[in-house]
Amino acid sequence: MDIYFSNTLTKEKQLFKSINEKEVRMYSCGPTVYKNATIGNLRTNVFQDVLRRVLEYNGYKVKQVMNITDVGHLVSDGDEGEDKMIKSAREEHKSPLEIAEYYTKLYFEDLKALNIEMPEIVCKATDHIQDMLEYVQALVKNGYAYETSTAIYFDISKLDKYPVLSNHNLEEQKAGARVEVDSEKKSPYDFALWIKAPENHLMKWDSPWGPSYPGWHIECSAMGQKYLGEQFDIHTGGIDLIPTHHENEIAQSKGKCGKNPANYWIHGEYLLVNGGKMSKSLGNVYLLNDIAEKGYDPLVYKLFCYSCHYKNKINFTWEGIEATSKSLERLRKSYQTHLKGTDILSEEDMKKLAELEEKFHRAINDDMNMPVALSYVWDVAKFDKKSKDVAEVLSKFDTVLGIKIDKEENQELPQEVIDLIEQREEAREQKDWAKSDILRDEIKNLGYEIKDTKDGLEIKKI
Numbered sequence: 001m002d003i004y005f006s007n008t009l010t011k012e013k014q015l016f017k018s019i020n021e022k023e024v025r026m027y028s029c030g031p032t033v034y035k036n037a038t039i040g041n042l043r044t045n046v047f048q049d050v051l052r053r054v055l056e057y058n059g060y061k062v063k064q065v066m067n068i069t070d071v072g073h074l075v076s077d078g079d080e081g082e083d084k085m086i087k088s089a090r091e092e093h094k095s096p097l098e099i100a101e102y103y104t105k106l107y108f109e110d111l112k113a114l115n116i117e118m119p120e121i122v123c124k125a126t127d128h129i130q131d132m133l134e135y136v137q138a139l140v141k142n143g144y145a146y147e148t149s150t151a152i153y154f155d156i157s158k159l160d161k162y163p164v165l166s167n168h169n170l171e172e173q174k175a176g177a178r179v180e181v182d183s184e185k186k187s188p189y190d191f192a193l194w195i196k197a198p199e200n201h202l203m204k205w206d207s208p209w210g211p212s213y214p215g216w217h218i219e220c221s222a223m224g225q226k227y228l229g230e231q232f233d234i235h236t237g238g239i240d241l242i243p244t245h246h247e248n249e250i251a252q253s254k255g256k257c258g259k260n261p262a263n264y265w266i267h268g269e270y271l272l273v274n275g276g277k278m279s280k281s282l283g284n285v286y287l288l289n290d291i292a293e294k295g296y297d298p299l300v301y302k303l304f305c306y307s308c309h310y311k312n313k314i315n316f317t318w319e320g321i322e323a324t325s326k327s328l329e330r331l332r333k334s335y336q337t338h339l340k341g342t343d344i345l346s347e348e349d350m351k352k353l354a355e356l357e358e359k360f361h362r363a364i365n366d367d368m369n370m371p372v373a374l375s376y377v378w379d380v381a382k383f384d385k386k387s388k389d390v391a392e393v394l395s396k397f398d399t400v401l402g403i404k405i406d407k408e409e410n411q412e413l414p415q416e417v418i419d420l421i422e423q424r425e426e427a428r429e430q431k432d433w434a435k436s437d438i439l440r441d442e443i444k445n446l447g448y449e450i451k452d453t454k455d456g457l458e459i460k461k462i
Contacts, residue, residue: 003058003365005051005234006311008165008242008265013367016264018233024060025232026052027224027262028119029241032069033103034088037110039286039301039316040271040278044238046302047268047310047368049116051236053400054364064119065227070100071125071203073216079151079182079192083213086202096203100124110288113298115402121227125219128226129205132214135222135256136193144255145193148184152194152209154251156187163247165265191248193218217248224261225253235262239269272315291321295461299403300325306370306401328403329458334381335394335405341386349385356380357393364400377401413459417448421459424450 003016018024028048031037037045055062075081085096092099111118125132136152139145144158156162162170170189192215197204204211224232230253237246246265253261270277273284292298304324308314345353356376363373377397383390398405413421424439443450444462451458 001058001361001365003054004367005264005266006367007263008267009260009263011167014264018060019231019263022059022061024055024062024234025228026055026062026064026234026236027220027228027232028064028066028235029220029237029245030066030068030122031103031107032073032084033100033107034073034084035103036287037107038278039288039291041238042110042114042288042301043271043305043314044236044268045111045116046114046305048236049114049402050306050310050364050368050370050400051234051266052117053402054368057361057364057400062120063228065121065123065224066119067220067223068100068104068122068124069216069219070096070104072214072219079195079215083203089202100126110298113288113292114302115299115404117402123223123227125214125223126203128219128223129214131222131226132218133194133205133207135218135225135252136214137208139193139252139255142255146186147209148182150182150184150196151192151215153182153185153190154193154248154255156189156191156251159251159254162189162251163243164250164260165247166243168243191215191217191244191251193252217245217252220245221249221252221256221261224249225257230257230261231259232262234264234266236266236268239267242267268310269313272313274317275315278316286316294318294321296321296325297328300328303328303401303403306374309371310368325460326458331377331381331394331403331405332407335391336408338381338383338386338391338394339388339406341388341390343385343387345385345387345389349383349387350389353380353383353390353393357396360397373397373400413448414446417443417446420446421450421457425457 004013005016006012007014031041052062052064071083071085073084075084075087085099089096089099094102136145139154140147140152145152145154194207194209194212194214196209197211197213201211201213204213224235235246235249250260253259272278273282273286276282278285288298288301291301300321304316304321305314307320307324356379360373360376363369363376366372377394380390380393380397394405420439420443424436424443427435427439440450447462449460449462
């Protein structure tokens with residue numbers, strides 16, 4: 001079945017054709033590990049995970065590379081300010097290495113909690129300084145870079161077109177969109193490849209230009225080429241990376257080998273919070289741990305992300321998370337009901353099930369249209385007859401959803417709570433409402449709230 005993706009490069013939804021018939025090579029921009037990943041950051045990981053799972057669902061073998069930025073990402077996209085890692089290290093009174101190790105560990109814990117499939121290759125910028133240095137030297141040799149007293153800059157005038165993803169007209173952009181901080185730059189839009197380090201700079205390496213450190217953009221170009229070759233299939237990231245980081249990656253690749261590194265550039269949109277931007281000043285910067293601490297399975301957030309197409313903004317609210325939590329519980333209960341079902345499906349039932357499976361497949365192949373795909377998941381979950389055949393289809397869908405649909409809700413509850421729930425169910429069957437209420441209070445004292453709904457018992461940590 002054909003797959004279509006929205007390609008930022010062509011501004012069209014295109015039929016996907018891989019360079020190699022059975023393998024897809026993909027580069028995904030990873031985090032700058034100077035602070036916790038927010039749920040906004042993690043929305044990008046969710047969409048990248050779905051992309052990978054859709055490709056695998058279609059029979060492709062995926063070779064995915066993701067970088068960890070632990071040096072070179074300045075606090076401004078205009079080549080000014082200090083490195084984000086050094087700023088965080090100073091604020092937290094730790095070394096840059098300690099900062100990187102701490103936040104990398106937390107990031108991987110978040111990915112595990114969201115059941116994100118790990119890339120085949122995860123590469124740290126600081127482990128590839130020599131690769132980046134050689135890349136910059138090649139750009140200088142090819143005439144695409146020049147030296148000033150402060151840095152080695154990429155010369156965008158050497159390109160036939162810049163930018164190519166955002167299609168901004170540089171001449172029409174307002175002054176100050178990027179601040180010209182080095183009067184020696186040929187153009188205010190030339191960007192730093194390699195930065196000469198001040199004497200007291202914490203992270204620096206020897207180079208032909210003295211002690212220095214890499215710019216942010218060079219790491220992805222160097223590591224992408226090292227592990228995936230000069231040209232690969234897909235490059236992913238958040239929409240915020242388009243006008244700077246990804247434009248500059250393309251420029252660097254054209255300067256070194258004359259090619260755009262990826263055939264398909266796929267970007268995910270922003271997450272809003274209560275209809276507005278997430279910001280520290282508004283006090284609405286949420287982490288995945290904030291969701292877990294309110295008693296929700298972190299996979300509720302993953303399912304929540306599927307309520308909106310990855311190319312559209314999605315609005316985070318706690319009411320939305322609560323509703324999604326109930327949806328996840330109902331899906332898992334439906335799976336268990338079908339798994340234990342004994343109904344025999346007729347030929348007509350099997351045909352209907354196959355049609356729903358095909359519709360799901362078409363939806364995910366239509367630019368990862370998860371809201372539509374989910375509608376077919378629900379159609380299967382609500383199948384009148386309860387059968388293992390239906391459970392198998394739901395399990396197959398979950399290879400794309402990655403929400404652990406086969407997880408039994410009670411399996412992570414303390415045994416003491418499980419025992420009390422069972423006693424309460426017995427009391428309710430015997431219509432002993434007084435005992436039922438007493439047991440409810442005992443369960444609440446252990447930190448769990450239960451509700452009796454038309455869809456069954458709901459249990460939430462309080």
